[in-house]
Amino acid sequence: xxxxPPRDAVATARICSSFxxxxxxxxxxxxxxxxxxxxxxxxxxTSWHRSIKRDPGSSLSAQKYHAGASGSARxxxxxxxxxxxxxxxxxxxxxxxxxxxxxxxxxxxIGSVNTLLKRIYGAEAFPQKYSITLNSAVFAGTILGMLTxxxxxxxxxxxxxxxxxxxxxxxxxxxxxxxxxAHHSVHGLLAMLITCRFFxxxxxxxxxPTGSVSCSEQTEGKAVAKNAQHRWFALATNCMIxxxxxxxxxxxxxxxxxxxxxxLRAVWRLSLGLGFIPAxxxxxxxxxxxxxEMYKKSSMKVVKIPYSLVLxxxxxxxxxxxxxxxxxxxxxxxxxxxxxxxxDTITGGDSSLTVVFGWNVVINLFYMPGTIIGAxxxxxxxPKWTMITGLLFQAFFGFIMSGFYSQLKKHIAGFxxxxxxxxxxxxxxPGNNLGLLAxxxxxxxxxxxxxxxxxxxxxxxxxVGTWAxxxxxxxxxxxxxxxxxxxxxxxxxxxxxxxxxxxxxTLLFIKPLDHDGMAKEDALFREYLEEHGFDTSGMxxxxxxxxxxxxxxxxxxxxxxxxxxxxxxxSTMSSSAAASSSKPAETKTAEKPKEARQAQLGVLEEDDEFxxxxxxxxxxxxxxxxxxxxxxxxxxxxxxxxxxxxxxxDDDIEDEFSVQLRNELAKKSKGGDAMEH
Numbered sequence: 258x259x260x261x262p263p264r265d266a267v268a269t270a271r272i273c274s275s276f277x278x279x280x281x282x283x284x285x286x287x288x289x290x291x292x293x294x295x296x297x298x299x300x301x302x303t304s305w306h307r308s309i310k311r312d313p314g315s316s317l318s319a320q321k322y323h324a325g326a327s328g329s330a331r332x333x334x335x336x337x338x339x340x341x342x343x344x345x346x347x348x349x350x351x352x353x354x355x356x357x358x359x360x361x362x363x364x365x366x367i368g369s370v371n372t373l374l375k376r377i378y379g380a381e382a383f384p385q386k387y388s389i390t391l392n393s394a395v396f397a398g399t400i401l402g403m404l405t406x407x408x409x410x411x412x413x414x415x416x417x418x419x420x421x422x423x424x425x426x427x428x429x430x431x432x433x434x435x436x437x438x439a440h441h442s443v444h445g446l447l448a449m450l451i452t453c454r455f456f457x458x459x460x461x462x463x464x465x466p467t468g469s470v471s472c473s474e475q476t477e478g479k480a481v482a483k484n485a486q487h488r489w490f491a492l493a494t495n496c497m498i499x500x501x502x503x504x505x506x507x508x509x510x511x512x513x514x515x516x517x518x519x520x521l522r523a524v525w526r527l528s529l530g531l532g533f534i535p536a537x538x539x540x541x542x543x544x545x546x547x548x549x550e551m552y553k554k555s556s557m558k559v560v561k562i563p564y565s566l567v568l569x570x571x572x573x574x575x576x577x578x579x580x581x582x583x584x585x586x587x588x589x590x591x592x593x594x595x596x597x598x599x600x601d602t603i604t605g606g607d608s609s610l611t612v613v614f615g616w617n618v619v620i621n622l623f624y625m626p627g628t629i630i631g632a633x634x635x636x637x638x639x640p641k642w643t644m645i646t647g648l649l650f651q652a653f654f655g656f657i658m659s660g661f662y663s664q665l666k667k668h669i670a671g672f673x674x675x676x677x678x679x680x681x682x683x684x685x686x687p688g689n690n691l692g693l694l695a696x697x698x699x700x701x702x703x704x705x706x707x708x709x710x711x712x713x714x715x716x717x718x719x720x721v722g723t724w725a726x727x728x729x730x731x732x733x734x735x736x737x738x739x740x741x742x743x744x745x746x747x748x749x750x751x752x753x754x755x756x757x758x759x760x761x762x763t764l765l766f767i768k769p770l771d772h773d774g775m776a777k778e779d780a781l782f783r784e785y786l787e788e789h790g791f792d793t794s795g796m797x798x799x800x801x802x803x804x805x806x807x808x809x810x811x812x813x814x815x816x817x818x819x820x821x822x823x824x825x826x827x828s829t830m831s832s833s834a835a836a837s838s839s840k841p842a843e844t845k846t847a848e849k850p851k852e853a854r855q856a857q858l859g860v861l862e863e864d865d866e867f868x869x870x871x872x873x874x875x876x877x878x879x880x881x882x883x884x885x886x887x888x889x890x891x892x893x894x895x896x897x898x899x900x901x902x903x904x905x906x907d908d909d910i911e912d913e914f915s916v917q918l919r920n921e922l923a924k925k926s927k928g929g930d931a932m933e934h
Contacts, residue, residue: 342480343480349478351492353419353475355535356536360465366505366528366529369505370509371391372610373524377525387451393724394451395455397455398454398458400720402422402458403465404709406705407466410706411557411704412557414548415467415549418467422460423536424460424536424540425460427533430536433457436526465692471549474552476489477776487635487693490692494692498688499628501535502624508528510611512528554701554798555700556797567703570782574698579710582714582718586716586722587718587721587725588651588683589688591726591748619673623674627685627688631685631689632689640689640693641769641770644690644767645760647686648756648759651756694770697774698770702796729748730744732744733746
């Protein structure tokens with residue numbers, strides 16, 4: 258049985274291919290044309306993108322392009338996703354974001370390891386400078402990983418970055434547990450541990466612009482409920498980090514119960530080594546993943562990124578998000594790292610490690626209600642207002658901690674509750690929403706680098722905070738030598754004040770986000786580039802089976818729109834080329850109804866924004882054109898006029914467009930040219 262595609266669709270592809278090689282001039286802010294290699298034709302309608310493509314081993318079929326100038330409204334012609342599709346859509350979100358569990362575990366576990374190392378080797382062998390360096394090494398590596406893999410994510414691929422980062426985290430988690438110095442030297446052990454922590458940080462940092470960015474792009478898949486897009490992102494990213502902080506607090510406690518106080522070396526080594534398990538599990542989970550569809554369609558993988566234009570449009574937003582992320586990490590990470598130290602101080606250095614680790618677990622558990630409740634609120638309040646709410650409440654409870662520190666110190670249960678609520682609102686607000694804002698405020702083409710820069714500046718805040726907390730405590734104490742508790746109130750005073758400042762910056766400079774906002778931003782970014790003379794025809798994967806969209810700015814006058822509608826795209830579907838070059842078995846002379854022709858062309862709705870046709874050879878285009886138009890084989894010109902009049906001519910497009918098409922068809926007919934592929 259002949260598997261050739263419908264004759265009418267092939268004819269249409271050939272007709273369009275002839276038009277694409279015409280010498281119609283393109284405006285400066287339109288899509289520049291080329292002489293060969295183009296594989297598509299689009300024209301503007303109202304609200305959707307339409308793509309007609311050749312799938313391998315199947316006939317030509319209509320496909321929705323789920324992105325466009327007006328967002329991603331769902332088509333009534335498309336069936337709702339099945340339960341299996343919805344589960345797959347959510348699982349892809351978690352496969353991308355869950356590796357951030359390693360970030361939370363890696364940063365959370367080191368606080369307990371610090372406490373154990375001090376107990377094992379004493380203050381003389383483990384001075385404060387080693388403690389601070391050990392805490393900071395992972396942050397230094399994280400910053401490097403974020404910046405490096407931000408570029409890799411955009412220019413090489415999301416999946417490559419995710420797989421590499423998971424492998425780095427797994428390897429150096431295991432190597433950290435095996436740290437040892439020459440001749441059992443404590444200083445050598447600490448030097449190796451610091452080095453491993455640095456490289457572990459590179460892997461952790463790589464997860465942000467690769468895993469988190471891919472996670473955000475998966476949330477706008479067609480199988481994900483529109484009013485749950487932000488929720489799934491928060492649950493798959495920040496919730497995983499906070500869960501890891503809780504696990505990192507609980508693991509040393511369980512290991513201490515198992516091994517007892519005389520085998521603390523086994524406790525700290527296994528505590529670090531267990532970070533290998535989630536990393537290698539995520540590595541296997543991601544093995545069969547593909548690149549996100551949004552990245553396939555709108556990346557600049559093979560195009561030089563116009564950084565000056567990007568900064569002009571997104572620079573202020575990037576600066577505001579980066580500043581608030583700096584403040585958040587400056588507050589949160591030092592508090593998380595030093596939580597066991599704070600509890601150790603309050604309970605007394607001679608208290609059982611069970612007590613210290615136990616209260617550390619209680620404090621870290623307060624992260625969870627904040628991030629979970631915040632995840633279910635963010636789709637209703639929006640990331641911006643959810644973040645402001647969390648910051649203001651965090652500042653309020655921080656001031657309570659500052660003012661009543663002496664009283665709370667005497668009641669460790671009260672201290673743990675207030676301290677936990679302080680951390681809780683940090684996760685409810687900036688913890689959940691900074692990643693959302695960073696990933697969804699920028700276009701796909703530079704999303705990895707945008708996110709990487711913002712997150713790196715945030716980690717600089719964490720790095721600064723780990724070094725600033727001890728001197729800050731000392732400085733506050735010097736100003737009130739008669740109050741032994743005053744020094745420990747310093748971080749809470751400073752952190753609460755910075756939370757209010759962060760809320761003001763968010764209010765004034767950060768834009769709110771909508772659902773399906775990334776698809777809209779991609780379309781706006783294309784239009785912005787085209788308005789400034791940038792060629793967007795190379796965006797997306799050149800080998801993707803999906804066509805890429807080019808939006809025509811509404812403000813163009815009609816004469817400028819005419820050539821701009823001829824947006825061209827590359828195709829690698831060899832099956833399409835083979836099918837398009839086949840000769841028709843017979844020529845029909847009876848004109849088919851308009852509705853029948855539209856059905857064959859895949860035109861399901863009249864309100865589609867774009868109708869897009871793959872390109873085929875020019876061979877036999879006259880015959881196919883006449884057949885499609887209902888005319889005799891020799892009447893190519895009249896067939897072309899009839900086809901254009903019935904199917905494509907709109908009131909908002911001047912006759913010049915039809916005239917140019919007819920002229921090009923006439924030239925091709927006389928010259929007998931063949932289109933080059």
